């Protein structure tokens with residue numbers, strides 16, 4: 272029978288009450304040995320499977336936390352989730368993964384379901400700091416939340432992030448040292464705090480040393496990188512930037528593909544720096560220089576902060592952990608002789 276068999280079927284076959292079956296499942300020490308055996312035989316015979324989520328809903332003690340990521344197709348978030356899962360498994364907790372696809376509405380719908388399911392806590396990279404009312408309501412109603420890949424803009428919450436302003440500066444200093452004086456920043460939308468900070472660090476470090484053009488994109492994907500490459504390639508050679516800093520590696524991979532598709536060489540004609548240092552950065556046709564983020568560590572640390580808040584039952588000090596990125600130099604910015 273299996274999944275459709277209910278606790279009442281088990282009670283009927285074993286000749287006991289539903290309460291006795293529930294005790295056998297949750298408090299077997301309260302049931303006489305002979306009765307326990309009869310109930311367990313009925314469970315085996317009927318193939319009964321306990322509906323754990325219903326029990327957890329009643330008891331409010333789900334062993335699940337959730338992580339809401341911006342883009343599940345981005346290996347950055349896959350690595351963050353892996354770190355979160357490793358930390359959660361150490362505590363016997365399951366991580367439910369939700370993808371907002373950079374949509375405020377999808378994020379809101381995920382938070383609705385997660386609250387109904389009584390998850391014990393939520394890790395989230397908010398889509399837009401200007402539209403967080405649903406997240407604030409979830410917090411106000413008592414669900415612990417830790418912000419991932421987001422700075423300390425939320426003083427009353429734990430957060431784990433990377434210093435993206437410093438990351439932008441690392442990219443600028445590297446390109447200046449390579450002799451580039453006409454550079455581009457590719458990234459967007461500028462509603463995403465990480466993009467804002469990377470752009471801010473990059474442009475501040477360039478100062479007046481290099482001329483900067485900014486190419487806005489609707490999202491942080493390979494496709495948007497290819498489109499941005501087309502815009503850059505169409506510029507007259509003497510106006511075209513000799514180097515491009517991209518807000519993440521997916522954009523950088525798209526820019527690499529788009530430029531080479533149009534006959535431009537990397538790094539000879541245009542150098543490229545990405546951000547995240549995902550596995551595909553080193554494996555690219557021209558291995559990408561990239562500003563590395565400690566992705567798994569971000570996920571692990573955020574999960575440990577969340578579990579600490581859940582288990583502390585009110586006696587928890589919020590913390591804002593800020594990691595430092597590092598620049599990984601590869602062929603895409605090699606010095607051209």
Ligand code: RIB
Nearest residue numbers: 341347420465491519547
């Ligand atoms: O979260 C916004 C961006 O920051 C993501 O695209 C990811 O690549 C990280 O770098």
